[in-house]
Amino acid sequence: MTKQLDGRTVFITGSGGVLGSTYVRRMLEQGARVVSTDLPGARADALKAAHDGNENFRFYDMDVSDEAQVTEIFKRVMADGWNPNVVLNNAAITGEMLMGAGKSFPDFADTSVEDWNKTMHVNLTGAFMVARQMDRDIVGNYPCTLVNVASMYALNGAHHPIYDGMPFKNFSAYGVTKAGIHGLTVWLAGYWAKRQATVNTIAPGAVFNNHSEEFQKRVGELIMAGRMCEPDEIADAMLFLASPQAGYMTGQMVNVDGGFSAW
Template sequence: MTDLSDKSIFLTGSGGVLGSTYVRRMLDAGARVIASELPGARYDGLAAKFGQNENFALYEMDVADEAAVGDTVSQILADGHKPNVFFNNASITGEMLMKAGAEFPDLANTTLDSWNKALSVNLTGPFLLAREIDRQVLGKWDLKLINIASMYALRAPHHDIYEGMPFKNFSAYQATKAGIHGLTLWLASSWRHKATVNTLAPGAVFNGHSEEFQKRVSELIMQGRMAQPDEIADVALFLSSSGANHMTGQFVNVDGGYSAW
């Protein structure tokens, strides 16, 4: 098992299927976990599940709110936490932008508001956290930053697999996930003597998908199946650990071979 007993990890967007898995696995590995999430059901779920763990702390934060990001990082430090690993995990998908039961738009009907919302959460949010790291933490102790992208960051989607599905591949999501790795490369170079910065790109992760969708996407994956959240967390823990000390500026696919065809 990966030992993270020397790590204090700050993780944004901690309440989703991957975020909550990262939290659980990081705590199991001995890390101190500082989680952030928007107020609401996901925040409440984290508090209920992990709130009694002395190595867990939870803060409300909107990653797209410039003042909130700065204030939260300041508060974390004022509370005595010394995070040495940061995860830019918060993200919004096209499904999350659609109201329940709303028809998913094609490109021609995608609103500028939806596009800008995705950019503000998926790309501006990681920039804002990186800027606060630079302002408030960088140089005080050794650091790692892991930016979460997607198997679609550098590979085109197969639009046919979404035909007839209640969701589609959203153009802004792919654009922001490609941009995340651009940010990784810039930061890895800028912080080269003070921190490592890498991109983790999860593949298709099972989250209650229909059998038909599982079949369609699995045919595009060398291993013939979608990932389980813990399989992505295995690599997230490695990138957080001292075993990844000589890795920086890297794009790490965990996609069952989707990107290798």
Template sequence: MNVKKLFNMKNRVVIITGAAGLLGSQYADGLSQSGANVVLADVKYSECKKIEKELISKYGVSPLSIKLDLTNPKSIKSMVSKTLKKYSKIDVLINNAADQGNPKLRTTKFEDFPLSYWNKALSVNLTGVFLCCQEVGKVMVKQKRGVVINISSTYGLVAPDQRIYGKSGQNSAAFYSVTKSALLNLTRYLASYWQGKGIRVNTLSPGGVEKNQNSNFVKKYSEKTMLGRMAKKDEYVGAILFLSSDASSYMTGSNLVVDGGWTAW
């Protein structure tokens, strides 16, 4: 067994939705280091272009930036066709993009939460993933190979501990837990549906990342984890590389939890 080869992503084509975000950009960097050609798909196209230039300069890879609107089926179809036009294949799909909520609504009571935003969030966090899996799945079935990674969350597994939030402005709205938990069973369904077709489907459930939040919130959150801290933004790259590569070749229908021990108490 060649361990280095197990994690080698050279010339693999990886679509990352939400690639301009805090974690999406980290996934793109880590996979590019391992030789992958990443498709940077995000509504923030200009940010993707900046990341694209950095990846070319640092690693000599051939990334592609695409403006993606997950609420628009035509935009998703276009993403797939543009990817195939450049690379002629899709090896990995990482459904990373998510609406985490308008900051102005984070302290809104559940009873007062607007239906319009609930529907908007579901269209991105759940329906958008469904549509990406449909369109990319068609390609992977024809190829007879592929990997799909759905990004869930600690809050897809357990309810948010409302006691740590208070009026911090970091509150997690109900739609986030609902959509992230739904991805766990979408993963299982697709792993079962595509069994025997060379397609593996798994979930990554990360915990919270420290990013200049309220210090009191960070302290309370950290006390909920066994490691006593929030994650650093680059600490999920290893998990993504594992799930994307041949290192996880015997893994499908599973959920990889990386949350500092939050859910293991």
């Protein structure tokens, strides 16, 4: 039986996270070869263990904020004949990651330029460098597509009161980078159009990841569907964007947020 991603090779950044690891599993199930990349560490190790022995899975350590690594990993992948026709700019620094587990979260007034710049460098400059490498190595040589990952907090502001008393908050630089990444999408859509390359943005909603009952209730009230989503519900849309069925789409933002952005 034909599968949705038969014949596709997908290159994913930040693939060890909650959503990234779901995309990897689902894409392998749908017949893709998957080039997984992430920072070295426990998430990467868990992903590698989960797909150990799968001949359609490869993993490379790659920091998206390191220009030399991005160039080097693309070169290695291409040299091995795993030329990607789908690239997912999925890696991101979130407020929780930036501060490190256990540290209290700063107010906007106390946000450092260092933390702001680090978020810009990973979430936005990293995505730019991956897209640029795709342009250098792939675009124009064969049909391909890029999916940039934004957020429900890209074009909509965070609803700050739901974070009162929570151990995490929505971080200013995060939302700014997520708005910016859609700027990269629309810029590239026209730039690549004549070279058989498409680019779209997916904007995931609030993904459940062991959040407290109280947080689920607060955020659920802002969502038409009335609840947070499961990672597989975002993956359903991601698989479509990575598939040939999305071939006529370019420059679009796909909101998968239970109606959050439509009130």
